[in-house]
Structures are given as C-alpha cells and as structure tokens.
Amino acid sequence: MSRSPPAADSYQQGCIRMTLENADLWKSFHSIGTEMIITKHGRRMFPHCSISLSALQPFANYIIMMDMVPADSFKYKWKKEQWEVAGKSEPQPPCRTYMHPDSPAPGSHWMKQPLSFLRMKLTNNTLDQHGHIILHSMHRYYPRFHVTQADSPYTVRWGPFQTFSFPETTFTAVTAYQNPKITKLKIDHNPFAKGFREGGTHSHSKRCRSNRSPPAKRATLDREALCNSPPGLQRMPSTSESVEAGKDQQPSKERDLSACSVEQESLHAEPLELQEYDYSCEEQMVPASVPYQPYRSQEYARFPLPSNEVDAVHTLVHPPHHPLATAEHNPQQHGYYHHPHHHSHAVDWSQYPLFSYSCW
DNA sequence: TCTACTATCACATTTGAACTGA
C-alpha cells in the first residue's frame, strides 16, 4: 500500500484529498485487465473499493457516494485469450448510486479510518430490488466516488460536491471469468475463493434442488440496513415523509456497509474519450468550493456539475488500458482517455447520471 | 455451433446470538 500521508504543508483548507487504499492490488488486476463478476443476485467486488479521506472539515457533515460509470461506449468479447471489441455498448441500465451507510457523518468520522465499500454488490439484473449496482456484462466501467457536504441524503443536491475516480479501478463486468490470470489472482488474494477450490471433490451428480437452508436472519438484517424501499416511493425529498423514512432507515451503527442506492432516471451515458493519465497519481486534490449552482430542476436527472467545473473536480480520468480496445476498434485511442469536454463533439460530464433520486 | 448466462456445488470465513464469569 503506497499511501502517502498528506504532508502538513500540502494541506489546504477547503481541499479534499482521497486515496485509494488497496491501490497496489488494484494495479495488479488492472495490469491483466480487471474483471468483476456480476450475478443476478449481486456479487461483491474483488478487489473491493476502499478509500481514505483527508482535509475534510471535522465538524461538517458529509455524504459519501459511489457509482459506476461506463469507461467507454463498447461492448467486448473474450476471444482467443484476449478481449476484443464486439460492437457498440448496450443502452445503459438504470444507474444507481451507492451511498456509504455512515452517511451523513462529520468529517472527523470519515477521516478516522478508511471507508470500505466491501458490501456493495454488482448485478446484471435490471429489475434488481436490492439496490445493487446494475451493470451490463461485457462492458467496461469504473467506480466514481462523490463527497458532498450535506446533513442528510436528501439535501445532497443543495451542496457542492467533489468527484474522484482512480484509473486502476476500471474493470470489465462479466458473468463468468474469462481471463484465467484474473481467476488465479483472485484466488490468491480472496479467502472466500479458497473454500471451493480446496474442497477438491466437486460432484455435479450430487446436485439437488436447493436443500440448503433458506436465507433467514442475517439476510433480513442486511436488508434492513439497506435504504430499501420501492423505487416509486422515493422520488427525492419532495415530501417530508420520505425524508423521515430515510432517516429512520439509516442504521445508527453498522459494522460495515449497507446499500443505499439511488436509482437514476437518465439511462444514457456517453463514452469517455481518451486522455493522458498519470499512473503514479493515486491521490487527487480537489478544490472544495466548487461554485456549483445547486438547484436546476431540469438537470436533476443528470450529473449536476457544469462542464466548466469538471476539470477542477476530475483531476484524473481513466485509462482504458485494456489490451483489447485496440486502436483499430477505437480510433480515438492512444491508450488514454480524454476529458470529454476537451472536444467539441465530446459529451459533457453532466450527461453522466448521478443522484436523480429514487433512493432505495 | 458459438457465446453468454444461470444455478448449483463445498468449504473457509464472517457474523452475531447465547453463554459464562467477573
């Protein structure tokens, strides 16, 4: 873990610093081409996202959110030991935002220890009712983290927020591992994988229809921890009831995370373009006071940052670094992403959906 | 025929209720 503590002299009031905690592991995977399993019922990420924050205002409340953004506009296939572009991407599934269950919490809380997004799950089930992040298989994504000063999840839009992303966290969503190198790397690092592997005998003839005990207590508890109500019921803080309901559902104390995902209305996201990117940069310094005009009724379904502020916020954008997105398939590419609004035809970051809210 | 997806398997790890003792 090459985590560089913020030097005292680098600290600036009003600047938030975010560090990817397990960056080395992420880089190991990224160098091969990270794959994340997605299943109908939701699968955790491995490596999972863990970040640390500094330079927050200790007594101000913050909300930390995470979402997944398409890394490009292609669909891929695994062929002959490598990824190939298989056409244009599918229309984006409902985009959800996962809110860290400690949210809202004071800056001192967030800075106390790294934040884990271990329990966040990925699914390919567009009808998912559990608040998992919905992705398309064979598409590439990267996680994005949002920090906003707010006293409740329902006032998020009224405050400035900053967005962070880490190039090495880009991955391909798959329903089954394609690259055996990834499988091996995961097994080496993920204790859960050992059980089945080392079990040895795997007899499919022994299969029987679900004679395992049904999910009960723990599953229920976990679900309770979710900010989990039918999509239609929470259309954002328009009613005081929904606000209160949301508060009630926030667990006061959680060992880890629960999903409080926010389904977004905008189903469309344009590809990132290629941009030069510095791998050495694990941390991103971002000005805290983004002059963001909070309320714009028309734009709520979209990422609320005006494009001219995006540069300040996204100090990094993401590298494809996929063996596959070859120049042949991707005329723009020189191996790096572009910042969208650097080109006239490029799509504004505001087209990436963030909390347009139907909060689970 | 090919590719992608799903259900199911066994076991290590995690979790938390129940218990014990101070």
Next chain:
DNA sequence: ATCAGTTCAAATGTGATAGTAG
C-alpha cells in the same frame, strides 16, 4: 444488572462447471 470475553452454529461469499438460452 451490566459488561467483556468466548464459543459455536448459521449465514455468507467464493470459482468452477454443466446445463440452458439465444
């Protein structure tokens, strides 16, 4: 009655793979 520590059963998460769907 309360708290801290321990134990242990149940829940969870995992990759592989056969079967299914398109």
